[in-house]
Amino acid sequence: MVSQQGIQGIGMTSARTRDRLVARLHEQGIRNLDVLNQIRNVPRHLFVDEALASRAYEDTALPIGMGQTISQPFVVARMTEALLNGFAGKKILEIGTGCGYQTAVLAPLVKEIFSVERISALLKKTRQRLRDLDIYNVKFHLGDGWEGWRKYGPYDAIIVAAAATELPEKLLEQLAPGGRMIIPVGPSGRQELMLIERKDEHFEQMSLGLVSFVPLVKDN
Ligand code: SAH
Numbered sequence: 001m002v003s004q005q006g007i008q009g010i011g012m013t014s015a016r017t018r019d020r021l022v023a024r025l026h027e028q029g030i031r032n033l034d035v036l037n038q039i040r041n042v043p044r045h046l047f048v049d050e051a052l053a054s055r056a057y058e059d060t061a062l063p064i065g066m067g068q069t070i071s072q073p074f075v076v077a078r079m080t081e082a083l084l085n086g087f088a089g090k091k092i093l094e095i096g097t098g099c100g101y102q103t104a105v106l107a108p109l110v111k112e113i114f115s116v117e118r119i120s121a122l123l124k125k126t127r128q129r130l131r132d133l134d135i136y137n138v139k140f141h142l143g144d145g146w147e148g149w150r151k152y153g154p155y156d157a158i159i160v161a162a163a164a165t166e167l168p169e170k171l172l173e174q175l176a177p178g179g180r181m182i183i184p185v186g187p188s189g190r191q192e193l194m195l196i197e198r199k200d201e202h203f204e205q206m207s208l209g210l211v212s213f214v215p216l217v218k219d220n
Contacts, residue, residue: 006013007071009096012045013054017097018040018057019040020057021040021057023037023131024074025074027040027076032077032080032084032085033083034183035077035080035105038106038109040167042050042101042104042105045057046133048064048070048073049065050066054166059073060072063100063175064099064122068214070099070101071102071213073095074118075211076106078208080105082195083140083157083159083180083182087110087156087177089110089156090111091157091177092106092110092154092159093113093114093115093157094106094113094114094116094161095145095160095161095216096145096162096216097115097149100127100129100130103115103126103138105188107130107135110137110157112137112139113139114138114141114149115140116142116144117143118143124139127140142217145160146218147169148171148174148209152176152177154179154181156176157180158174158175158179158180158182158183159181159182160183161183162185162215163184163187163213164183164184164216165216165218166185168183168216170185172196175198177199177200178197179197180195180196181194181196182194182195188212189212190211192208192210192211195207204217
């Protein structure tokens with residue numbers, strides 16, 4: 001006999017629950033089918049503590065420990081869609097790996113991701129989690145996102161999952177000509193999601209709307 005809890009457990013992470021989330025994101029304007037499919041396919045309940053698994057397919061950010069959060073699905077979808085729009089490149093730099101949810105949504109849609117996180121305990125768990133999900137096209141780096149990851153640059157796209165007080169100079173330098181960067185910029189409560197495009201001689205900026213992220217920490 002299946003226990004009540006068992007039934008609920010299945011219900012909360014079932015195909016129908018995921019379909020509801022996808023339908024909601026579509027209603028809110030997400031149109032890229034690859035992105036919507038990824039939101040449906042990636043098992044978000046495996047990225048949060050078991051105690052929160054039943055809430056994994058709600059469109060909200062949730063705590064993942066160490067004072068950090070897993071991003072809201074709508075925001076992940078919006079950022080991924082903006083990043084892939086007109087994207088013909090191969091290499092992505094991701095800043096703020098966290099639990100790796102954004103990484104897992106993006107990984108099958110690009111050739112290679114280089115992902116930087118400053119909290120070693122998070123990175124260790126995330127490495128294992130992505131391996132368990134058979135995701136192999138991601139290289140991880142324990143380091144400061146303000147510095148980027150020069151070794152593998154320049155990058156065709158850069159995606160930043162924490163809010164910067166200003167545009168990080170070194171990330172702009174590591175963006176390839178024709179490349180695009182998606183980054184939340186501004187103080188808590190007034191952050192804007194910015195799309196930066198690198199043209200031959202200059203950068204173009206566009207706001208994609210207001211967002212709420214944890215800060216991109218400055219260590220010194
Ligand atoms: N991408 C995650 C969300 C991560 S939350 C998801 O899909 O859910 C933001 C992450 O950025 C946190 O893990 C935090 O530790 C990391 N972070 C904050 N400041 C950083 C910095 N200066 N360098 C690298 N990572 C940073």
